Every structure is written in C-alpha cells, then in structure tokens.
Amino acid sequence: MTGHRALFDAHVERWIAALPPGGLYEPMAYLLRLPAKRIRPVLTMMACELFGGRSEEVLDQALGIELFHNFTLMHDDIMDAASLRRGRPTVHAKWNTNTAILSGDAMLVMAYQCIGTGSGVLDVFSTHALDVCKGQQLDMEFEQRSDVSLAEYREMIRLKTAVLLAASLRIGAIRAGASVVDQDRIGAFGENLGLAFQLRDDLLDAFGESQITGKEQGGDLRNGKKTWLLIRGLECEQAAGTRVLQQQLERSPLDRDVPAMVNALRVLGVHAEAEAEVRRLEAMATSSLEAVDPDRVRTAPLFALAEALRVRAT
C-alpha cells in the first residue's frame, strides 16, 4: 500500500500544482491535502494490477474517484453543518457555504474529466455516483424518522459508503481488461469490505476505548444517531420488554447515561451480534477475493489492505 499511496499522492500534488489560481480551486487543494488514507484510489490501483495492468495506467481514474469522494465530503459537511473535518475547519466553515457548493460542483465536473471515456468505466462511475447521492438522501430522511429498519439502514450504508469502494475496484479491474465475472467478484469484495468497515466503525464508537479512538465513547449513542447498534438494540428491547435505550433516548443528549446504554447493548446481545455480522461480511469479502485468486498470491496486497482496515478499527 505504501508504494501505491506514494505514487498516488505525487499524482495528486501534480494535479494541484497544475490548477489555475483562484477561489474556485483553493478549496479543492485544501480539502485534498487534509490527512487521508486514500483507500479508494489505492483500491483502484491494486485492482488494476491484480488483473495484469500497471497502476500508473489508472492514476487518472484513481484521481477521479478521489476527487468525487472529496466532492461528497465538501457537500456532506454543508448538509451536516460540520465545522471540523480531521481537526481542521471544513470548507464551508473556512470559506463560506456558497464557495463550498460551487467548488464542490466544479470538483465533480473535474472528477468526470479525470475518469475519461474509457469503455465501460464512465457508466460504472455515474451509476455509483448516483448511488452515493441516493445514500445521502436516505441518511437525511432517516434523521427525521423513528422507524428505520435494519434492512433500510444497511441499504443506506451500502449506497452511501460501500458502493464507492466497489466502484473504485471495478474501475481498476475494467481498465485492466478483467472479465465481467471478475469485475462482479471484485465489486462484491469492495461492497462487503465497506459494509464491514462501517459496522466496525459503529462498534468502535460504542465499545472502543476513547484513549484509542480519540472520541467520546458512545458519542453516536449520546446523539441518538441511528446506527446498526441502536436500531438493533431498540428491536431487541421491544422483543425483551425492556426499555433502557428507549428511556435514555427520551432524555436530551446531555442528560443521557451513555455507559448504561452501552451496557444495555451488551446485555441485549447486540454487541456479540454485531461482531458476528462483521465476521460474516468479512468472510463474504474474503470469499469473493478467493474466487478471483484461490492461491491468495495476486490478491495479497488487497488482503493486506483489508487487514490494515480491520486492525485500525478494533
């Protein structure tokens, strides 16, 4: 991953250096230079190599995906009224909302310019880009609803987060000339990887040590955020006839007893269930990758990347 990332980061810096001066582009450069793992572009490069291509050949497509991802961050931060991203001011906080809207729009157009017209790549990109918008729409709608089911939540996460990982891999595979079957396998790997990652993130919020995560333990629970854990916890409470979570949610956020909520999730078996679900998703991701390469030789970099993501979030 280090080599891929260095190659990609140099490509990003070249792109930034070639930007014209002006207020339309400065927010793009600022956001692209915030600390980032570059998971998506690295996936594109790895998928290309897996199917016999060279990672240099997909640098533009990898950049297109990273630009798209940053466009979504720029606009999502407005919609979420978030003032900080990775400890730094968000674009709309540093400049203003209009600048964040317009610079984001231009970034989406420039993402398309990077993706180019290579056969089949553009359709995959647009389809998944639209999925990300659908996911964000569901996320906003769920905030206004109290009856979101686990299946609905999963579909929202799939659209908002997982499909872009799938698209990153698919585009690398397409550019390397992979068969349609292999494109679907690598796409399924990305989707399950993304779902597992998000669920691990939810678990980390509730059960991770705040010294390690750097965030308040149970911050999502305090805010009543409808994660997999809370949705499933409320379902289990209803079945069990208990009301710990429900009663805490009826209080205002600052009055909520977060340790009691975390404990309720353990008692209800939601913690164990979520960990089992993560393992199930990881196993599905693994089996898709093994279908491509039973010996795990050519897929070793992708397995290593998946493992690095797993370790980061436990």
Add this chain to the structure above:
Amino acid sequence: MTGHRALFDAHVERWIAALPPGGLYEPMAYLLRLPAKRIRPVLTMMACELFGGRSEEVLDQALGIELFHNFTLMHDDIMDAASLRRGRPTVHAKWNTNTAILSGDAMLVMAYQCIGTGSGVLDVFSTHALDVCKGQQLDMEFEQRSDVSLAEYREMIRLKTAVLLAASLRIGAIRAGASVVDQDRIGAFGENLGLAFQLRDDLLDAFGESQITGKEQGGDLRNGKKTWLLIRGLECEQAAGTRVLQQQLERSPLDRDVPAMVNALRVLGVHAEAEAEVRRLEAMATSSLEAVDPDRVRTAPLFALAEALRVRAT
C-alpha cells in the same frame, strides 16, 4: 422551433415519468416543469439537423444539457438566496437547502448519464460545464469588488451564460458529424448569441417599459448590480468628471433615484453604445452562421430562433 420543442418536451416528460419515487427526484421534476423556453436543447436539435442529422438522435444529449442547465439553476438559486423563479418557489425555498444541494448534485450526475460517451461530446460538455462554474465564481467575486472592468464583466457573462449555448450547438453538430471548422463556427454563433442576449437583457432592465417586462424599470440599477451598463456608465462618468451614478450608488437602494440613473446613462451615451455593441455581437453571430451556410437555407431555423430571442428582448 415549435416542433423541436414539442419533441423535446415529450422526451422530458418521459424522463420524469421514469424517475423512481423519492425525495431526491421530486425537486428535479418540479424544476423541469416550471415554464421554460428550452432554448439550449432546441439549439442542440437544430445544430444536429443543420449538419445532416435527425433531431431524434440528439434527444438524450439535449436532455443532458437541459438537466445541466437546471442543476445550475437549483444551485445558483441557493447561492443567490432567491426565493422565487418564474413566480414559483425555488427548490431550496419549497424544500430546504440540503435537498437543493443534493438533488442538484444528483441532477448533474444524471446529466452526464444522458450525455453519454459519444466521441468528443463528453469533453465538450465537461469543458463548458466547468466554464459555467468559473463564471458563477466570478459573478460572486464581482459582488464584493468595486473595480470590475468591462472586459472582466464580459468574460464572466461569456463563461456563465454564453458558453452553454455554444456547447448546446457544438454537441448537436458533433453528433451529426460536422467538421471541426463547422463546430467552431456554430460554437462562435452560440457564444455571440449568448453575449448579445445578456446585453439586451441588461438594456431591457434599464430602458424597457415595465408594463412589457413585468419588472420594475431599472431594478438592476436600484440594486447596484454590476451590469455592462453600470460598469460602462461609471467609466464614462469618470472620464467626463460627472458623478450622478456614483452619488446614487452611495445611497441605500431604496433611496436611489432610478430615473436619474437611467437618464445619466442616456446622457453619457451608454445606451447608444450598448445598442451598438448588441448589433456588433449579432452581426458576428450572423457571420458565423453564414460561413456555415451562405444561402441561409439550412440555417433558417437558427436565424428564426435568434430573431425570436431578439424580438422578445427589445
């Protein structure tokens, strides 16, 4: 134009009817169904026919351009804090800002899906789409500046308004297999048509009868909006050593004597100069079109459309 427009409107309605239900798409349908002249898609269809294609062949590209245009309206209305468009609530006023941001984003992606991957079309579309963003950026920056020159204003209008007319025509021409020389000619026609249209619009605001325009005469002047007329007027005042416009601008909008400002523009010769500039731009548009078709036979529909725009705005 009537036939082209009916054909296009039916295509828009088919597209709307095929949209999935949901909050992401309703604002698109709403905005697309507001009264509209459909100038851009009609230009695409006419340019395609001019070079031997059938207008049915470019319906998807024409729709892509109209979707792009509506995406810019949805986001510009947020940036301008406009609550009404054609007498109806804007999307962010009817729903909310987040919905207008996200639905606009999705509309841009869907515009790309309609444009497709036909040779050369996508590059033209992206280049001009980015120009429109650059134009909007300049427009916002000019609001904060008092030293905007006529050349800067013209460049802003070219980017924000005129290039999309050029792109509409170019895309129709490309799809019909026009030569590069003819693509450039039809593009130049569109750009000059757009510049003339905008300048006529500025003239209409200051010198048009409010019974005819349906707006307050001189509304732009009252708001101190930096149009061609006001920028040129201030230049002329400086040269002449008078200060009518300058003094009115120092007052608050409601205290401005708009008839005095209109009169000052006449006295300074700005009215006559602007009319001469419109004629110059129209002559350039005409000569580009005559270069394509000296007999004005195949270009008759485009000349008729240009004339209809001209009559509307005098």
